Each structure stands twice: as C-alpha cells, then as structure tokens.
C-alpha cells in the first residue's frame with residue numbers, strides 16, 4: 412500500500428516493506444538528498460497532553476522540510492478545555508491542514524481521529540497504546556548502525572510490562588527476523604499478549620532476570636526506565652533499579668561491542684560513564700527522530716514518493 | 717418432553733436455534749437484539765444427549781437469520797445449531813463459527829479506551845479462536861469474551 416493520504420496509527424497496520432520505505436526515505440533526507448518537500452503544506456500538531464521533546468521533534472521536522480506548523484502544545488490552550496468534543500475538534504481542524512499529528516492520553520484516540528479526518532493522521536502517542544514514530548526512529552538508527560535489521564540480537568531491558576516503546580519495537584523487529592532477549596524483573600516482564608504475537612510469528616526470544624544473563628552476542632541493548640510507582644515497597648524498587656543500572660562494567664560484561672539505545676528521557680538507568688563510550692548511541696537515536704518524522708510527513712502528504 | 721415441545725411449538729417458517737446450553741437462551745436473544753421481531757418462542761431446560769446439563773431452544777417465526785447474525789451466537793454458545801425452516805421443512809442445517817468481527821454488542825474492558833471515553837464505536841476483530849480473544853480496534857488490547865462484557869438490550 413502506498414503512503415500518500417494514509418494515516419499512521421499503529422505498528423499493527425504496517426508491513427516490513429512499509430518500514431523499509433520509511434527507513435530508506437529517512438536515509439535520503441539525512442544525507443541531504445531530499446529538501447523542501449513540505450513547501451506550501453500546513454501540518455496541525457495537536458498535543459492534548461504535554462510531551463515537549465516529541466512535539467519539538469515534529470515541529471522541527473516540519474519546518475526543516477519547508478512546511479508550516481499550526482496547533483497547540485497542551486490541552487489547557489485547546490478548545491477542549493471549553494468543553495468541545497474531541498470529534499468536533501478533529502472535524503474542524505481537518506479543514507485547516509494537509510495532515511495532523513496527534514498526541515492524546517486516551518488509547519485509540521488517534522485511530523478515532525483518522526476515522527473522522529479527511530487528511531492523514533499521525534499518531535504521536537495514544538496513552539499506553541502506540542507511538543509508532545518512536546519505533547521508526549529506533550529501527551532507522553539500528554539500520555544505520557548495522558546496515559541491516561535481519562538477524563540482529565536485541566536485548567530489551569527494564570520495564571517491559573508497561574513500556575509501549577518496547578512492545579512496538581518487539582512487534583517491528585519480529586517482521587525482520589531479529590532475535591530478542593527480554594531482561595526484566597519478574598513483575599515487569601513482557602506481557603503474554605506480545606509473547607503470543609511473537610510465537611505466532613515464529614520469532615525466537617528468551618527471558619532472563621539480569622543483564623549479565625543476556626550473553627555476549629547482543630548487538631543492541633535497548634534500555635527503558637523502571638518507574639518507582641510500579642513498586643509498593645521503596646526498598647524493592649531501590650534494589651531492582653540498582654541491579655538494572657547500565658554502567659561501563661555492564662557493557663564490558665556483555666562483550667564490549669553492544670550498542671546502547673534508550674528512548675529518553677533517562678533518569679539514572681544509564682550511568683554517565685557510558686555516555687563517553689562509542690557504544691552509547693542514544694543521542695544520535697533521538698536526533699534521528701527528525702529525518703524519520705520528515706520522511707513520514709513527506710510520504711503521507713504526497714510531498715515525497 | 718423434547719418430542720412434545722417440538723410438536724407444540726413447531727414453526728412453519730423461520731429460524732430454530734437448538735443446543736443452547738441451559739440457561740443461555742435469554743442471552744442469545746439479547747445478543748441477537750431480537751426484542752421486537754415477530755413471535756419468539758423460548759424453551760428452557762430440555763434434556764439433551766449432547767448437553768448433559770440441559771439445553772435451551774429459541775424459535776424465531778418468519779425471520780431467517782443471516783450467517784453473520786447466527787455466528788454471533790458462537791461468542792456465548794459455540795455448541796448451538798441452527799435450522800432454517802420453510803414450508804414446515806428444514807431447508808438448511810447450519811453450523812456456527814466465531815465471527816471475524818464484533819460490532820456494538822461487546823464493550824472494551826479498558827477504562828482508558830476511546831470506546832469508553834471518546835465515544836468511538838465498539839469494534840473488535842478476532843485475534844485468536846482460543847479463548848476466544850478479540851482485539852479492540854481502538855486501544856488494540858486483546859480481550860477474552862466474557863458474558864459481562866456483552867451488551868444486553870437493557871444497556872449493559
């Protein structure tokens with residue numbers, strides 16, 4: 412399926428071929444071979460909940476491609492605070508723009524917007540459900556680093572139960588035949604729903620409790636935050652958070668060549684001594700949000716093909 | 717008992733839903749939304765070889781249910797069988813299977829789902845016949861079909 416006019420709501424709507432197109436286009440943009448493709452186009456960026464970095468990344472992507480941004484940064488400044496329904500807001504704004512980017516705390520809000528809008532909708536996060544552009548930039552960063560995704564061994568560490576980022580990443584990596592190792596405390600392990608999906612796709616994965624059990628052939632260690640709120644007992648949180656803290660020693664224990672990724676913001680789950688190692692690619696990963704979001708907006712508005 | 721019931725309530729045209737495990741007949745009627753459509757006969761607690769706990773029968777006079785409609789019954793009573801009657805004869809014996817999609821009659825248990833918060837239509841797609849599990853079109857969570865998620869004519 413082509414991209415022009417298409418809404419981007421969930422990884423579950425996408426094929427490996429779609430993801431290849433997004434990664435290839437992102438690469439061309441990053442290399443400076445595509446410019447000005449949003450000229451004359453207006454993109455509505457509507458954030459019904461605050462997420463400063465994601466919003467800035469989208470707005471920068473639009474402006475760097477020559478497009479114009481309209482929208483709002485938080486619900487207090489939107490007409491929703493005056494009681495207008497979500498559906499009415501979408502029905503109105505669809506007439507003001509060529510595509511819309513939506514962040515909303517309710518799961519399924521972006522899908523609902525795409526049912527109503529006559530322009531493409533890009534999901535910039537719908538509650539605990541999906542945040543597909545995060546996954547696109549993760550995939551692009553890995554492809555950029557290894558030249559391929561097929562056969563990579565990815566370790567995912569941290570809160571795998573509630574982390575939508577790792578759920579989408581697992582869904583996407585399954586399409587490319589990656590191997591996966593899930594590293595988490597028992598209470599925060601990957602949900603059965605995702606594991607069932609992986610088994611059905613014939614993907615090999617295993618679950619371990621500590622980073623050092625992941626073996627020495629990991630290509631990527633994808634770290635996510637463990638939130639204090641998930642633990643009733645503060646002492647239990649401290650001990651789990653400590654044993655899941657990635658340090659330069661952790662990297663050496665994993666064979667020394669593993670690349671470390673993180674969706675950011677981090678708190679203290681990656682020690683600062685890791686920042687100086689060539690293994691740390693999380694800031695490049697965040698910067699790659701620009702070309703991937705440029706690529707997506709160019710593709711869905713028909714500015715790029 | 718079974719024999720007498722068939723004779724007394726036999727219909728000359730319409731749909732007979734047989735082998736509904738007791739006491740699910742009323743739920744079957746609700747899930748089909750058959751409140752005000754012609755003469756409805758409900759028999760409950762018949763003995764059955766296939767269903768040792770007893771079976772219920774629902775007969776709908778002068779209305780032939782579509783396959784999409786009868787497949788909805790599989791959500792709560794997969795054992796049920798369908799006979800379509802015309803001119804006093806059985807013209808079709810139908811097996812039911814799980815519907816590929818469910819619209820309207822099931823609610824999503826996720827309180828933060830657009831179907832419960834923003835007024836999105838309730839739509840599910842079959843995720844796995846084991847369970848069975850259905851995936852919400854909006855929040856994308858999979859849910860086992862449970863009787864208390866099914867919406868009755870009374871609301872929920």
Ligand SMILES: [Zn+2]
Pocket residue numbers: 519824825826829830831852853854855856857
């Ligand atoms: Zn839902």
